[in-house]
Amino acid sequence: MPEVIYVTGGARSGKSSYALRLAEPYDQRVFLATAEAFDGEMQRRIDKHREEREGQFVTVEEPVFIDRALRNLPEGSGVVLLDCLTVWLGNLMHHLGTEAAISERIAALLAVLETPPCDIILVSNEVGMGIVPENAMAREFRDLAGTLNRKVAERATQAYLLCSGLPLVLKK
Amino acid sequence: MPEVIYVTGGARSGKSSYALRLAEPYDQRVFLATAEAFDGEMQRRIDKHREEREGQFVTVEEPVFIDRALRNLPEGSGVVLLDCLTVWLGNLMHHLGTEAAISERIAALLAVLETPPCDIILVSNEVGMGIVPENAMAREFRDLAGTLNRKVAERATQAYLLCSGLPLVLKK
Amino acid sequence: MPEVIYVTGGARSGKSSYALRLAEPYDQRVFLATAEAFDGEMQRRIDKHREEREGQFVTVEEPVFIDRALRNLPEGSGVVLLDCLTVWLGNLMHHLGTEAAISERIAALLAVLETPPCDIILVSNEVGMGIVPENAMAREFRDLAGTLNRKVAERATQAYLLCSGLPLVLKK
Numbered sequence: 001m002p003e004v005i006y007v008t009g010g011a012r013s014g015k016s017s018y019a020l021r022l023a024e025p026y027d028q029r030v031f032l033a034t035a036e037a038f039d040g041e042m043q044r045r046i047d048k049h050r051e052e053r054e055g056q057f058v059t060v061e062e063p064v065f066i067d068r069a070l071r072n073l074p075e076g077s078g079v080v081l082l083d084c085l086t087v088w089l090g091n092l093m094h095h096l097g098t099e100a101a102i103s104e105r106i107a108a109l110l111a112v113l114e115t116p117p118c119d120i121i122l123v124s125n126e127v128g129m130g131i132v133p134e135n136a137m138a139r140e141f142r143d144l145a146g147t148l149n150r151k152v153a154e155r156a157t158q159a160y161l162l163c164s165g166l167p168l169v170l171k172k
Numbered sequence: 173m174p175e176v177i178y179v180t181g182g183a184r185s186g187k188s189s190y191a192l193r194l195a196e197p198y199d200q201r202v203f204l205a206t207a208e209a210f211d212g213e214m215q216r217r218i219d220k221h222r223e224e225r226e227g228q229f230v231t232v233e234e235p236v237f238i239d240r241a242l243r244n245l246p247e248g249s250g251v252v253l254l255d256c257l258t259v260w261l262g263n264l265m266h267h268l269g270t271e272a273a274i275s276e277r278i279a280a281l282l283a284v285l286e287t288p289p290c291d292i293i294l295v296s297n298e299v300g301m302g303i304v305p306e307n308a309m310a311r312e313f314r315d316l317a318g319t320l321n322r323k324v325a326e327r328a329t330q331a332y333l334l335c336s337g338l339p340l341v342l343k344k
Numbered sequence: 345m346p347e348v349i350y351v352t353g354g355a356r357s358g359k360s361s362y363a364l365r366l367a368e369p370y371d372q373r374v375f376l377a378t379a380e381a382f383d384g385e386m387q388r389r390i391d392k393h394r395e396e397r398e399g400q401f402v403t404v405e406e407p408v409f410i411d412r413a414l415r416n417l418p419e420g421s422g423v424v425l426l427d428c429l430t431v432w433l434g435n436l437m438h439h440l441g442t443e444a445a446i447s448e449r450i451a452a453l454l455a456v457l458e459t460p461p462c463d464i465i466l467v468s469n470e471v472g473m474g475i476v477p478e479n480a481m482a483r484e485f486r487d488l489a490g491t492l493n494r495k496v497a498e499r500a501t502q503a504y505l506l507c508s509g510l511p512l513v514l515k516k
Binding site: 011013014127133163166 | 473474514
């Protein structure tokens with residue numbers, strides 16, 4: 001049975017770098033990027049991450065239908081690194097809008113995690129340890145992200161919380 | 173000597189569910205709910221949590237004087253699950269206002285924890301790991317919550333930080 | 345080789361108190377304070393911390409050039425406790441402004457950590473586990489703080505995350 005490895009952490013906590021290190025031992029690595037560049041700040045982050053993995057991964061970009069991307073990986077893929085779940089969730093809210101449509105996509109991802117095509121490393125963000133946001137959409141996002149993270153971590157065979165670049169083992 | 177079990181975590185981190193699981197082995201469970209519904213969003217959260225524990229707990233609702241509620245539990249109570257400390261702290265700020273009156277109630281809770289009437293499970297929230305809030309009242313709440321959490325955790329015999337539904341042991 | 349001990353945590357998580365406890369066994373303790381009082385709230389925090397350590401430390405105040413302060417400790421210092429890195433980072437942004445000047449100071453600190461003059465305890469703040477801030481400067485600060493924390497923690501021989509006054513071991 002393939003591994004499902006969940007890596008979470010705060011902003012700049014080293015979660016993406018840690019996930020890249022976890023992917024190192026594999027042959028035929030796929031990087032599933034969920035980010036879309038809405039502005040220059042975002043574009044710089046995407047470019048910086050792309051540089052870090054140059055030549056080591058086949059990159060697949062899919063902002064919304066990641067379940068389909070995961071079911072249609074290149075033949076012989078050894079591992080897929082999905083980065084990241086919270087950006088994907090933001091895309092779902094932006095592109096799909098309704099709760100029902102969002103839930104459907106999350107259910108489709110969870111279904112893939114039940115029978116993964118190969119080892120999967122999923123990067124997420126911890127966004128719920130600050131003060132309650134005043135903005136209602138931020139509160140909704142925070143709640144959905146927390147619930148998504150719990151569901152994915154529940155299905156994971158390994159789970160890590162990164163803090164200052166160092167991993168705390170949540171499950172192993 | 174009864175156990176004092178402290179469970180904290182961010183929003184939607186699974187802390188309430190974890191606390192409910194910790195309470196499962198007990199007979200005669202009491203749920204001490206501190207939440208008051210100020211709006212529809214709050215009411216939905218309260219209802220959702222009430223559903224999850226239907227028929228398994230005697231529910232006591234007390235937004236402010238939780239020390240008295242804890243000293244007057246139904247005869248033969250095996251465990252009391254208090255959910256949650258940060259909502260209670262918000263109630264203290266809203267209903268009592270002055271620092272002296274708030275400190276008095278916190279001291280009264282801590283006194284109960286020195287000689288607990290039965291095993292107590294206390295749920296709290298981690299609210300201090302984001303950026304410093306611009307709002308002065310949010311900063312005050314964050315500081316008070318952090319201090320309250322430390323005082324309760326200091327008296328606990330077990331303490332857990334939930335992240336993505338999974339517990340990190342702080343003390344055991 | 346001297347120890348480099350990194351202590352992080354959220355607001356009021358007990359990180360400063362924990363760092364003070366770690367410093368207790370040493371003779372000739374130096375406290376390197378980075379905070380400047382911009383307002384009354386800040387002054388009260390500074391005063392409260394100063395009270396906690398009265399008579400136990402030689403206090404050195406340096407808001408910006410902490411690398412020089414660390415290289416010029418009093419003769420025979422047994423340990424230096426730096427509190428804290430995120431306040432220092434805020435000072436760098438306020439006093440120096442440009443990214444190049446900030447990077448230079450951070451590089452100078454990291455160089456000191458490669459050949460520490462004595463055991464060093466560094467306190468920082470976890471600020472990246474909340475929702476993405478709407479304020480661009482807050483986002484920049486959060487990113488810089490996360491990156492700084494990773495670089496310091498990488499060079500540390502021990503690292504701890506405080507939560508509710510209790511330490512989680514990140515590295516030891």
